[in-house]
Structure formats: C-alpha cells, structure tokens
Amino acid sequence: xxxxxxxxxxxxxxxxxxxxxxxxQTKGHDRMYWYRQDPGLGLRLIYYSFDVKDINKGExxxxxxVSRQAQAKFSLSLESAIPNQTALYxxxxxxxxxxxxETQYFGPGTRLLVL
Amino acid sequence: LAKTTQPISMDSYEGQEVNITxxxxxxxxxxxxxxxxxxxxxxxxxxxxxxxxxxxxxVASLFIPADRKSSTLSLPRVSLSDTAVYxxxxxDRHSGNTPLVFGKGTRLSVIA
Numbered sequence: 001x002x003x004x005x006x007x008x009x010x011x012x013x014x015x016x017x018x019x020x021x022x023x024x025q026t027k028g029h030d031r032m033y034w035y036r037q038d039p040g041l042g043l044r045l046i047y048y049s050f051d052v053k054d055i056n057k058g059e060x061x062x063x064x065x066v067s068r069q070a071q072a073k074f075s076l077s078l079e080s081a082i083p084n085q086t087a088l089y090x091x092x093x094x095x096x097x098x099x100x101x102e103t104q105y106f107g108p109g110t111r112l113l114v115l
Numbered sequence: 116l117a118k119t120t121q122p123i124s125m126d127s128y129e130g131q132e133v134n135i136t137x138x139x140x141x142x143x144x145x146x147x148x149x150x151x152x153x154x155x156x157x158x159x160x161x162x163x164x165x166x167x168x169x170x171x172x173x174v175a176s177l178f179i180p181a182d183r184k185s186s187t188l189s190l191p192r193v194s195l196s197d198t199a200v201y202x203x204x205x206x207d208r209h210s211g212n213t214p215l216v217f218g219k220g221t222r223l224s225v226i227a
Contacts, residue, residue, distance in 0.1 A: 004158075033214070040219075042220055043217040045216075050212070056214075058214065090159075099208065101147045101164050101206060102149075102206050102215065104159070104215065105161070106160070107158055108157065109158055
C-alpha cells in the first residue's frame with residue numbers, strides 16, 4: 001500500500017551494528033505497528049503504538065526499540081544487530097470502521113540481513 | 116482474544132472454488148473475524164471482515180455459522196494469482212487495545 005512506506009527496502013549489516021528501519025504513513029492513522037516475519041512463519045508483533053505518546057511491547061521486543069516521532073512516523077531500531085534478527089520487517093497502520101472493527105494496512109517490508 | 120486454527124496448506128486447481136475454514140472455538144460475544152492475504156515478499160492485505168452470517172465483497176465471501184466457533188473464507192474460481200498465504204484473525208470490537216494476532220496462516224497453492 002503506497003500510503004505506508006518503509007525505508008530502506010533492503011539492508012545488509014554486520015553483527016553488533018546499530019540500525020534503524022523507518023516507517024511513514026499518509027493515512028492519518030493513530031495506530032502503528034512493527035512486525036517481523038521469518039521464512040515459513042507468520043507475523044510476530046515487535047512493538048505497537050496507539051498514538052504519539054503511547055508505546056507498547058509486543059510478543060518479541062527484546063533486542064529492539066522504537067520511536068514514534070510523529071503521528072506519521074514510527075521507527076524501529078536494532079541496538080546491536082545479531083544474525084537471528086535476519087528477517088522481513090513490516091510496518092502497519094490501522095483504523096476502525098463503523099462497526100468498531102480494525103483493519104490493518106501494511107507497508108512493502110524491509111528485508112534485513114545480519115552477517 | 117480467541118485463538119485461531121487453520122490448515123497449514125491447501126492445493127486447488129484453477130477455476131475451482133476454494134474454502135478455507137478457520138476454527139475459533141473460544142470466540143467471545145464482541146469478537147469479529149478478519150481475513151488477510153499475503154503474497155511472497157509483500158505485506159498482508161485485507162480481504163474481508165465480518166461478525167456473523169455472511170459477508171460478500173468483490174474478492175471473497177465469508178461464512179460465519181450461528182455459533183461463530185468457526186468461519187469459512189470462500190474464494191470463487193481461483194486463478195494462479197490467488198496463490199498466497201491466508202490469515203484468519205479475531206479481534207474485539209469493544210476493546211481495541213488488544214493487538215491482533217497473526218498465526219501462521221494457510222498456504223494456498225493454485226495449480227494450472
């Protein structure tokens with residue numbers, strides 16, 4: 001979905017390096033999420049934010065941190081990258097319809113390789 | 116939120132109707148069901164969503180029986196481009212503070 005963008009799209013880094021993945025959205029949504037996906041597995045939630053002042057840990061937050069700089073921006077950092085953080089990372093936003101049912105909109109993903 | 120169970124994989128020939136069933140035995144009164152589709156190396160994409168009975172859009176139909184303990188995503192006349200992973204999720208309409216959970220999904224392979 002072009003309304004949710006992620007940079008970079010691909011990244012190779014070395015063990016121990018600090019890296020940042022960025023996510024921007026033009027949908028005007030308050031809620032934003034970071035997921036990781038490993039080959040053959042579903043998506044696992046890393047961190048989520050319901051508004052600019054709200055940050056919550058997800059299922060697998062260890063080794064990651066996030067920053068919600070503005071409503072439109074949500075960044076994911078790997079403080080000291082390790083090889084098992086090699087994965088496909090997705091950012092998502094969400095809103096609620098008339099029936100109070102949430103729909104998520106995903107970015108194109110960032111493929112990260114940690115050597 | 117209720118845990119969901121789906122088949123790991125399914126195969127179908129082009130032109131057939133495909134039905135993917137999701138079990139959510141512990142679904143609560145306020146819970147709703149959403150299905151997403153994910154192509155390789157892309158983010159999941161919303162397909163359809165419902166609370167009870169039947170919902171239909173231009174892409175699929177969602178059947179939810181009266182007890183709501185399961186739901187079935189129906190894809191009419193699939194094509195090769197429908198090859199993807201399909202995820203069933205359960206959400207709470209009255210407590211939107213619980214994040215949705217994506218399981219491993221069902222990998223659908225459409226064969227020519």
